[in-house]
Amino acid sequence: DSGVTQTPKHLITATGQRVTLRCSPRSGDLSVYWYQQSLDQGLQFLIQYYNGEERAKGNILERFSAQQFPDLHSELNLSSLELGDSALYFCASSTDRDRSPLHFGNGTRLTVT
Amino acid sequence: ILNVEQSPQSLHVQEGDSTNFTCSFPSSNFYALHWYRWETAKSPEALFVMTLNGDEKKKGRISATLNTKEGYSYLYIKGSQPEDSATYLCAFRSNFGNEKLTFGTGTRLTIIP
Secondary structure, three states: OOOOEEEOOEEEEOOOOOEEEEEEOOOOOOEEEEEEEOOOOOEEEEEEEEOOEEEEEOOOOOOEEEEEOOOOOEEEEEOOOOHHHOEEEEEEEEOOOOOOOOEEOOOEEEEEO | OOOOEEEOOEEEEEOOOOEEEEEEOOOOOEEEEEEEEEOOOOOOEEEEEEOOOOOEEEEOOEEEEEEOOOOEEEEEEOOOOHHHOEEEEEEEEEOOOOOOEEEOOOEEEEEEO
């Protein structure tokens, strides 16, 4: 158990809808990362927060947004969903933004129909 | 765009044999190199975080080396066991600009009993 909690585990929704994925980092970790894994693709970096502030941005679509709250949990909002957004979304946390390893949650499997 | 490449893409190894695979990354602006093991139906788990040229890390039968000047890292597994079957991911962090952690697509290792 990594200590990182992601909810929900599975999500099935229709195109055009909006969903929110939630992540609670490991106790004491200030950094939260979001990654997307689509079929046959590696882990694609979306966005990173450190202690409530955005630190790095990857290939995150404009339809997607995220935030990290004062209690350090994070939410990833996906709107105007398309079939191609179907993927496994991972959250990971670390103690800081430097050389600490990432601890991954179990992921949220999003299926857009 | 940072290129992090892993080879081979997949590998089948007889139980008891030793094996190794490669992670290639940009040789400039190096900050850190991570290795993760990702078992099927689980989330990635950190193996090593390497930061210095010439670094060697070891965890049981698994070890890794780092050459930041030429931009590669090797992961070695000695005396492979069935439980070593997994995808092994490396991830690179640069000290320039965007601080994102960029993952390679992984080497999928299958141990044949």
